[in-house]
Structures are given as structure tokens and as C-alpha cells.
Amino acid sequence: MGRSFQWMMAGMLVVLATSAGADWEMNMTKGVTDISQTVYSLHMIIFGICVVIxxxxxxxxxxSMIAHRKSQGAVAANFHESTWVEVLWTLIPFAILVGMAIPATGALKQIYSKGDPDLTVEIVGYQWKWRYRYLSDDPSTEISFFSNLTTPPEEISNEAPKNTNYLLEVDEPMVLPVNKRVRFVITAADVIHAWWVPELAVKKDAVPGIINEAWTKVNVPGIYRGQCAELCGKDHGFMPIVVDVREQDEFDSWLVAKQDEAKKLAELTSKDWTMAELMERGEQVYGTFCSACHQADGSGVPPAFPPLKASPIALGEINKHIEVVVKGVNGTSMQAFGSQLSEVDMAAVITYERNAWGNNTGDLVSPMDIVNYNAEQ
Amino acid sequence: MTTAIQNHSSHDHHGPAKGIGRWLYTTNHKDIGTMYLWFSFSMFLLGGAFALVIRAELFQPGLQLVEPEFFNQMTTMHGLIMVFGAVMPAFVGLANWMIPMMIGAPDMALPRMNNLSFWILPFAFAMLASTLFMEGGAPNFGWTFYAPLSTTYAPPSVTFFIFAVHIMGASSIMGAINIIATIFNMRAPGMTYMKMPLFVWTWLITAYLLIAVMPVLAGVVTMMLMDIHFGTSFFNAAGGGSPVLFQHVFWFFGHPEVYIMILPAFGIVSAIIPAFSRKKLFGYVSMVYATGSIAILSFIVWAHHMFTVGMPYAAEVFFMYSTMLIAVPTGVKVFNWVATMFRGSISFETPMLFSIAFVILFTIGGFSGLMLAIAPADFQYHDTYFVVAHFHYVLVPGAVFSIMASVYYWLPKWTGHMYDETLGKTHFWLSFVGVNVTFFPQHFIGLAGMPRRIPDYALQFADFNMISSIGAFLFGFSQLLFLLIVVKCVIAGKKAPAKPWDGAEGLEWTVDSPAPYHTFEKPPKVE
Known part of the structure; x- marks a missing residue:
């Protein structure tokens, strides 16, 4: 008994040790924050206790199965209760549980600890993408952007070889400074999502109408990938999270560049756009925001996602078309894109939808048309 | 009056009616039990087919066979069918067959209601399955149907789903009332509560859980119905409601529900292990109290399913501690089974093999359950394949294996024939290997970070997913062998004696095999 026990323990250790370096990843990550390391050790302690038990x-x-077989002539004993044994195997597990509860409560306390954040990022879950807004006391320096899956559809449909970061790559990652306490305020625009990055040990539900809080302080610069963890509809498996943790100075220059970009966008809104410029930009926007449902060729997936090609809305009155895109359609999957798209992108995508796939209306919707539409509302 | 009495006495000795009427109008507990079991098995195959669609799609990364939309319908329907259609009706079927025979009663206390509670089930599941062919597809929001995905964003078929759940709930509540009434009123003289077999005890407690929580389920789906069709905002934040309220109400039903699916299994295993160890069950009294404690604790642990929803620190701590406590009575049970085997005289017929596998694999599921109870660690486990591995370990080699064990154990009593032991053992080993190959690797991919309910996954999860899918097909197709064994045993086989297992105990073994259509018309005497 003692011998076999040692062998089993040795076997377990070998399995755990070899698993660490192998491609066949089979254990929780240690992660790159103090909390993720605490959680990892806690996980290993509880696991170890379970293995021993x-x-x-x-x-x-x-x-018993070997020694007390009937075929080996075993004769059954007739004991069937023993108060002290039963009391003992109630009390010992209880004591073990208390032993587990102590470090678990400590870890929980650490996760829930309060502190002044150096940076606050608002995370909003959408079907099926994330929006990050870097909060600031001065609204003119606030930046906000969407983070979309960039894995090409051909890789998903097995028509092209899959790259290493298959399904875990986005157009714009969340960028964070290293060694700074970052506070997340998390909510959702439609259904419940959950923002999870294993290496940060942060998983928090994004619930519409409720603002949740979490925080992290990353110790090592690098790129960390995660996924939405709460079933949120059709493309739940296709809304990854990428966090790019940089040194403070690199983060600062990124932030300044983003703020400049926002300023430029404001200038773009007032500029005079040509049809060709709008069509080019519109095609990109359409590919990112619309094609998942309405399909790249505008054919849709009826009845859930109507076609835009030759659709009464895309060929009809311009203001009605703008209204559908800005406000969405109640009771359907069509979201209100007013808060998601800039005026420039909104104008571009509407122009694109009215002129692509043989919808040749010749209508040009400029960013100022959208500004005027919003002003009238 | 006299004629009525005479009619009644001639009525006592007839056998089953002929033709389809026997099954439609029957009030006989054995007939109804049989129908429950066959219904459950057909749902098990249907839910299993859905599972195989899921595993086939996950065999490799990329989208090969189904669209994400349909994949979500498969995960949802698989869960609903297995929980409400396969596991629960199987236990009710076993209760119908065995409880009257175990307590020396002639039938269930409320036979007409018994007929009704079975016959509404096929309608409920026909309605649920029909949603697959509706515009917009079947429910696609997971078996836990979190709002607002299941309300504002749901396909139109959600209304049919709600109605089906109502019917299932009504069936369960009627079944539970019947079981409680039978156990309270129809025990043979001398069959005191503390002499009842554990299967009867665990079902008594399960029936109370059912009566307590099925109305909560009915409430939550009714609130959904109101939100969808009548303009209320229970779960709609825009109207002042809260999606989190849904989860609290759902899991207040949902956690006792998982014990509804496991307590009767404890009872079955507590009958089979002593029988094949030829030794009395160790710690009968502590088994009864442990079952009661688990049932009571099940009402105060629900929010451990919601650790990431954004609860305050105090709530996290409370639900973590209360959940951990469940390990104590559950541990007592496992220790009792092991102590029963210790210094027994053990043989390994098919029911015993399934029961031993139950104890080991259910305990593994218990360990992962304990790990999941640790709130800070759960932030990493929550909604990953680690959870999928956990609940499949307690439900498949847990609940399902116990049902298979009981079928093998009582088949000689039901059919009057012995099943084919070689085929039975083959079925066991195929199932045992299949289940572990399917679900053990899911622990690894969950810890490595794969979320559940996704139709496609990142490349580092590919190898274990492939293994898991292979195991699933092995397990799934092995169940056709089970069907073959049962059919073969019903048709023919070696004649079974009244008590085919030398170590078995209980009143059911005092009647002939097959059990006569009416048993214990005169109550037996129990010392």
C-alpha cells in the first residue's frame, strides 16, 4: 500500500512536470500578475490535496477489490457501523476544508482589494466584439475604439492554412502600461458577455445595465490573449481579446498617437468626400461590421439577416436608411450602430450599401449628412 | 354495493389489458415504470446524437459540418434533452418500478395521476424537438437559457420551449407527489422509515427537492414569457429589470436540480455495492442523514454558478464556504461505500462494475467540484471546458452509470430472464473507456483556457479535442450494444430465479421473476 502510493505520487509528478514544457498544454497558466500567480498556487494546492485524498x-x-474477492475465497466480515470511524471521517474532511478555505479567502481578499487606479478602461461587450474606452477627466483626450476578430473567413472555413493566433487575433488590441494598476469597468450593450484573459486571471461578466469592476497590474510586458467566456449568440466563439502590455513610455506614445487619430477623424468629418473615397472606406467598414450577418456580397442569411442587395431600404429614402443603421431595428439582431461607428464610417458604409452589388442609386452620403441627421434627433 | 365489491375482487387478479390500450390507459406502476424507462432511453439516444454532432464539429479546428447558429442549438438541445428527458425520467421510471416493490405496496398511491404524469412527457418533448424545424431554429441560448439572450434576442421558438418546460415541470411535480404519498402511506406493516432501502430514502428526499424547485423553474420561464410577449421587464435592464435576477432565480432551481439527478443514484449504488460485496451497507443511518444534509445544503449554494457575475466580497465568501461544506456529507457517502466493500466477498457482475466505476468517477467529479467551489480559482475555471468535464463526470459516469447499473441489477426481476453477462461486461468496458477518453482530456483543455459552448477553437486545443471526440463516438455507439442486450433479455434468456444475486436484500427479491403484474396485494410482514 505504502509502496504503490509512492509510485502513484511519482507518476503524478512526472505527468505534471512534463506537461509544463509540452505542446499539449494541460494546466492553468501561471500568468503575469501577482493575482494570477496566487490563483495558480491555490489551484495547485487544492488539486494536490484532492490527489492525495x-x-x-x-x-x-x-x-479491497484485489484482496477481498469472492473468487479468491474471501468471506465477508459483518461489521456495518462504527460511530468513532464515522465521526472521524466527518471531522477530518471538515478540517481539511478549513485548511483550504484559509488560502482561498486570502486570495479572494487580494482580488477584491481596493486601490487608486493609474488608468481606467471601460470595456463594453457587443455581439460580437469589444469596445475599449480610455477614461479621462478631459473628455477631449478620451479615446475609444472597437476590437474585432481579424482571422480571415477562409481560415475558419478551412480554405486557407490557419495561422498561429487563429481566432485569437484582433485589429486593435487593448494597450496597457506595465506595472500600473489598471481599473476595468465592464458592461455590455446587448446580451451578457464575459471578458477573460487567463494570464491576467481576470474574468468578469459584462452584463447589460450593470457596471462591474475588476482590476489588474501586469508585471511583464507582452501580448496576452483571451476570449469571451459567456455564451452570447452566434459568434460567441469569434470575439477574442488581445491585451498588449507595454513599457510606460511606449504606452504614452501610443496614447498620444490615438488621441491625434481622434482629432484627425474630427477633421475628416468636415472634409468634402468623393464617391470613390467613400466607397473604399465603406467597403472596409462593411467588412468589419456588417458582413458577418449580411454577408460580403450583400445576400444576407434570410430570414434572420435580410439581404441588402436590392433591398427596399438600401434603394429607398436616404434618411430611413440612416435611421436603420444608427438606431438599429427593435426586436431583431440589427444593432444600433450610432454609438459604434464614427460619422465618417457611418457615411461611408451607407454610401457603400447604396452603390455596391448593383444597388446603383448614385447617392453620396457625406459625414456631414450624418452629423445633421443626429442633430435633428 | 355488493356487486361493486365483487367486481373489485374479480378485478384484482386479471393481467394486463391487450393491445395499445394497455399502455395508454394503464395505471399499473410496472407498466408506467417501463414506459418511463423506454422513453428515457429514446431521449438518451436523441440527446446523444446531438452530442455527437457537437463532438464531430469539434473534432478539428475550423468550421466543417455545421454553422455556429446550429451548433448553439445542438448544445442547448443536448443539455435540455439529457437533463429533462433522459436522466430525470429514468429515475422516475426506476422509482415507479421499484419503490412499491421495495416497501411492500401493491402500487403507487395515485395511479391515475401516475398515468397522466407519464403521458404528458412525450408531448412536451415532441414540442421541444419540433422547434428544430421552426423558422429561426431551435433554442440556441444554452440549457441555462440566460436572459436577455433567451428573451430579447431569442428565436421565436422560445415560446414553445417555455411551454414544454412547463409541461415537464408539471410531470415532475406530479411524479414527486405520487412518490411521497406512496412512501408515507403504503409501507407494509413493520417497514419503518429507518428500515426503508436507501433508494426509497434518497427518492423521498429527491421528491421534496422536486416539489420545492420545479415551481421556481416554472416561475422563471413564466417571467421570460411575460418579458417576451407582455411587455414586462423582469430581466430587461432598459426597463428597470436585471439580467442577474434571472441567474439567481434559475440557479435557485438549478442547483437542487443537479442533486435531483444524483441522489437517486446514491440510493441505487447503496443497494448494489452491498449485494455484490455480500456485506451489509456500512453506515446506513449516516447515509440517510448525509442525503438529508446534501439536500438542505443544496438550497444555499446556488450562486457558486455565478462567481464572475459581479457579486460583493461577502457573497463570494458565503457561497464558497457553503459549497465546500457539501464535500463533508458527500465524502461520508463515498467512505461508506468503500467501507462496505472493505473485507467483503466481492464479485464483479455488470451492475457491480458500473457501481464501482460510479464511485471512482463520481468522486473525481466531486474533486473538480471542490476545486470549482474555490471562488478565486473559479475565476479561471468558470465557463471553460473544466466545468464541462466536471459536470459530465458527475452526470455520465455518475447518474447515467447508476441507471445502467440498476437496469442490469433489476432486469432479471423485470423480464424473468438473465441478461448476457459477457455482453454486459463488454458494454461496461466500452462505456468506461469511452467516457474517460471523452471527458478526462476536457479537464486539460479547460485549464489551458478553452471556453465552453464555442463551435471553433484556437490551435493549442486541437489534440485533446480530437481525442475527446473519438471517445465520444466510442461511448455513443457502445450504447447500441446496451439496447441490444436489453432487447435480447426481454425476448429470451436463461430463466431468472426470484433472487438471482445471492447477496441482494430487499422485498423485491421475495416475489417471482418476472414480477407478477400485481405484487403485494396482501402486504408482506417485515420484521
Whole structure:
């Protein structure tokens, strides 16, 4: 019994040790924050205790199965209760549980600890993408952007070889400074999502109408990938999270560049656009925001996602078309894109929809048309 | 009056009616039990077919066979059919067959209601399955149907789903009332509560859980119905409601529900292990109290399914501690089974093999359950394949294996024939290997970070997913062998004696095999 126990423990250790370096990843990540390391050790402690209990219990069981077989002439004993044994195996597990609860409560306390954040990022879950807004006391320096899956559809449909970051790559990652306490405020625009990055050990539900809080302080610069963890509809498996953690100075220059970009966008809104410029930009926007449902060729997936090609809305009155895109359609999957798209992108995509796939209306919708539409509302 | 009495006495000795009427109008607990079991098995195959669609799609990364929309319908329907259509009716079927025979009663206390509670089930599941052919598809929001995905964003078929759940709930509540009434009123003289077989005890407690929580389920789906069709905002934040309220109400039903699916299994295993260890069950009294404690604790642990929803620190701590406590009575049960085997005289017929596998694999599911109870660690486990591995370990080699064990154990009593032991053992080993190959690797991919309910996954999860899918097909197709064994045993086989297992105990073994259509018309005496 003692011998076999040692062998089993040795076997377990070998499995755990070899798993660490192998491609066949099979354990929780240690991660790159103090909390993720605490959680990892806690996980390993509880796992270890379970293994020991398992070895003892299954050991006795397997011993009985070998030694007390009827075919070996075993004769059954007739004991069937023993108060002190029963009291003992109620109290010992209870004591073990108390032993587990102590470090678990400590870890929980650490996760829930309060502190002044150096940076606050608002995370909003959408079907099926994330929006990050870097909050600031001065609204003119606030930046906000969407983070969309960039894995090409051909890779998903097995028409092209899959790249290493298959399904875990986005157009614009969340960028964070290293060694700074970052506060997340998390919510959702439609259904429940959950923002999860294993290496940060942060998983928090994004619930519409409720603002949740979490925080992290990343110790090592690098790129960390995660996924939405709460079933949120059709493309739940296709809304990854990428966090790009940089040194403070690199983060600062990124932030300044983003703020400049926002300023430029404001200038773009007032510029005079040509049809060709709008069509080019519109095609990109359409590919990112619309084609998942309405399809790249505008054919849709009726009845859930109507076609735009030759659709009464795309060929009809311009203001009605703008209204559908800005406000969405109640009771359907068509979202309100007013808060998601800039005036420039909104104008571009509407122009594109009215002129692509043979919808040749010749209408040009400029960013200022959208500004005027919004002003009238 | 006299004629009525005479009619009644001639009525006592007739056998089953002929033709389809026997099954439609029957009030006989054995007939109804049989129908429940066959219904459950057909749902098991249907839900299993859905599972195989899921595993086939996940065999490799990329989208090969189904669209994400349909994949979500498969995960949802698989869960609903297995929980409400396969596991629960199987236990009710076993209760119908065995409880009257175990307590020395002639039938269930409320036979007409018994007929009704079975016959509404096929309609409920026909309605649920028909949603697959509706415009917009079947429910696609997971078996836990979190709002607002299941309300504002749901396909139109959600209304049919709600109605089907109502019917299932009504069936369960009627079944539970019947079981409680039978156990309270129809025990043979001398069959005191503390002499009842554990299967009867665990079902008594399960029936109370059912009566307590099925109305909560009915409430939550009714609130959904109101939100969808009548303009209320229970779960709609825009109207002042809360999606989190849905989860609280759902899991207040949902956690006792998972014990509804496991307590009767404890009872079955507590009958089979002593029988094949030829030794009395160790710690009968503590088994009864442990079952009661688990049932009571099940009402105060629900929010451990919601650790990431954004609860305050105090709530996290409370639900973590209360959940961990469940390990104590559950541990007592496992220790009792092991102590029963210890210094027994053990033989390994098919029911025993399934029961031993139950104890080991259910305990593994218990360990992962304990790990999931640790709130800070759960932030990493939550909604990953680790959870999928956990609940499949307690439900497949847990609940399902116990049902298979009981079928093999009582088949000689039901059919009057012995099943084919070689085929039975083959079925066991195929199932045992299949289940572990399917679900053990899911622990690894979950820890490595694969979320559940996704139709496609990143490349680092590919190898284990492929293994898991192979195991699933092995397990799935092995169940056709089970069908073959049962059919073969019903048709023919070696004649079974009244008590085919030398170590078995209980009143059911005092009647002939097959059990006569009416048993214990005169109550037996129990010392």
C-alpha cells in the first residue's frame, strides 16, 4: 500500500512536470500578475490535496477489490457501523476544508482589494466584439475604439492554412502600461458577455445595465490573449481579446498617437468626400461590421439577416436608411450602430450599401449628412 | 354495493389489458415504470446524437459540418434533452418500478395521476424537438437559457420551449407527489422509515427537492414569457429589470436540480455495492442523514454558478464556504461505500462494475467540484471546458452509470430472464473507456483556457479535442450494444430465479421473476 502510493505520487509528478514544457498544454497558466500567480498556487494546492485524498480512498477501494474477492475465497466480515470511524471521517474532511478555505479567502481578499487606479478602461461587450474606452477627466483626450476578430473567413472555413493566433487575433488590441494598476469597468450593450484573459486571471461578466469592476497590474510586458467566456449568440466563439502590455513610455506614445487619430477623424468629418473615397472606406467598414450577418456580397442569411442587395431600404429614402443603421431595428439582431461607428464610417458604409452589388442609386452620403441627421434627433 | 365489491375482487387478479390500450390507459406502476424507462432511453439516444454532432464539429479546428447558429442549438438541445428527458425520467421510471416493490405496496398511491404524469412527457418533448424545424431554429441560448439572450434576442421558438418546460415541470411535480404519498402511506406493516432501502430514502428526499424547485423553474420561464410577449421587464435592464435576477432565480432551481439527478443514484449504488460485496451497507443511518444534509445544503449554494457575475466580497465568501461544506456529507457517502466493500466477498457482475466505476468517477467529479467551489480559482475555471468535464463526470459516469447499473441489477426481476453477462461486461468496458477518453482530456483543455459552448477553437486545443471526440463516438455507439442486450433479455434468456444475486436484500427479491403484474396485494410482514 505504502509502496504503490509512492509510485502513484511519482507518476503524478512526472505527468505534471512534463506537461509544463509540452505542446499539449494541460494546466492553468501561471500568468503575469501577482493575482494570477496566487490563483495558480491555490489551484495547485487544492488539486494536490484532492490527489492525495483520491489516492488514499481509491487505494483502499482497489485493495479491497484485489484482496477481498469472492473468487479468491474471501468471506465477508459483518461489521456495518462504527460511530468513532464515522465521526472521524466527518471531522477530518471538515478540517481539511478549513485548511483550504484559509488560502482561498486570502486570495479572494487580494482580488477584491481596493486601490487608486493609474488608468481606467471601460470595456463594453457587443455581439460580437469589444469596445475599449480610455477614461479621462478631459473628455477631449478620451479615446475609444472597437476590437474585432481579424482571422480571415477562409481560415475558419478551412480554405486557407490557419495561422498561429487563429481566432485569437484582433485589429486593435487593448494597450496597457506595465506595472500600473489598471481599473476595468465592464458592461455590455446587448446580451451578457464575459471578458477573460487567463494570464491576467481576470474574468468578469459584462452584463447589460450593470457596471462591474475588476482590476489588474501586469508585471511583464507582452501580448496576452483571451476570449469571451459567456455564451452570447452566434459568434460567441469569434470575439477574442488581445491585451498588449507595454513599457510606460511606449504606452504614452501610443496614447498620444490615438488621441491625434481622434482629432484627425474630427477633421475628416468636415472634409468634402468623393464617391470613390467613400466607397473604399465603406467597403472596409462593411467588412468589419456588417458582413458577418449580411454577408460580403450583400445576400444576407434570410430570414434572420435580410439581404441588402436590392433591398427596399438600401434603394429607398436616404434618411430611413440612416435611421436603420444608427438606431438599429427593435426586436431583431440589427444593432444600433450610432454609438459604434464614427460619422465618417457611418457615411461611408451607407454610401457603400447604396452603390455596391448593383444597388446603383448614385447617392453620396457625406459625414456631414450624418452629423445633421443626429442633430435633428 | 355488493356487486361493486365483487367486481373489485374479480378485478384484482386479471393481467394486463391487450393491445395499445394497455399502455395508454394503464395505471399499473410496472407498466408506467417501463414506459418511463423506454422513453428515457429514446431521449438518451436523441440527446446523444446531438452530442455527437457537437463532438464531430469539434473534432478539428475550423468550421466543417455545421454553422455556429446550429451548433448553439445542438448544445442547448443536448443539455435540455439529457437533463429533462433522459436522466430525470429514468429515475422516475426506476422509482415507479421499484419503490412499491421495495416497501411492500401493491402500487403507487395515485395511479391515475401516475398515468397522466407519464403521458404528458412525450408531448412536451415532441414540442421541444419540433422547434428544430421552426423558422429561426431551435433554442440556441444554452440549457441555462440566460436572459436577455433567451428573451430579447431569442428565436421565436422560445415560446414553445417555455411551454414544454412547463409541461415537464408539471410531470415532475406530479411524479414527486405520487412518490411521497406512496412512501408515507403504503409501507407494509413493520417497514419503518429507518428500515426503508436507501433508494426509497434518497427518492423521498429527491421528491421534496422536486416539489420545492420545479415551481421556481416554472416561475422563471413564466417571467421570460411575460418579458417576451407582455411587455414586462423582469430581466430587461432598459426597463428597470436585471439580467442577474434571472441567474439567481434559475440557479435557485438549478442547483437542487443537479442533486435531483444524483441522489437517486446514491440510493441505487447503496443497494448494489452491498449485494455484490455480500456485506451489509456500512453506515446506513449516516447515509440517510448525509442525503438529508446534501439536500438542505443544496438550497444555499446556488450562486457558486455565478462567481464572475459581479457579486460583493461577502457573497463570494458565503457561497464558497457553503459549497465546500457539501464535500463533508458527500465524502461520508463515498467512505461508506468503500467501507462496505472493505473485507467483503466481492464479485464483479455488470451492475457491480458500473457501481464501482460510479464511485471512482463520481468522486473525481466531486474533486473538480471542490476545486470549482474555490471562488478565486473559479475565476479561471468558470465557463471553460473544466466545468464541462466536471459536470459530465458527475452526470455520465455518475447518474447515467447508476441507471445502467440498476437496469442490469433489476432486469432479471423485470423480464424473468438473465441478461448476457459477457455482453454486459463488454458494454461496461466500452462505456468506461469511452467516457474517460471523452471527458478526462476536457479537464486539460479547460485549464489551458478553452471556453465552453464555442463551435471553433484556437490551435493549442486541437489534440485533446480530437481525442475527446473519438471517445465520444466510442461511448455513443457502445450504447447500441446496451439496447441490444436489453432487447435480447426481454425476448429470451436463461430463466431468472426470484433472487438471482445471492447477496441482494430487499422485498423485491421475495416475489417471482418476472414480477407478477400485481405484487403485494396482501402486504408482506417485515420484521
Amino acid at each position: 483520491g489516492v488514499v480512498v481509491f487505494g483502499v477501494m482497489i485493495y
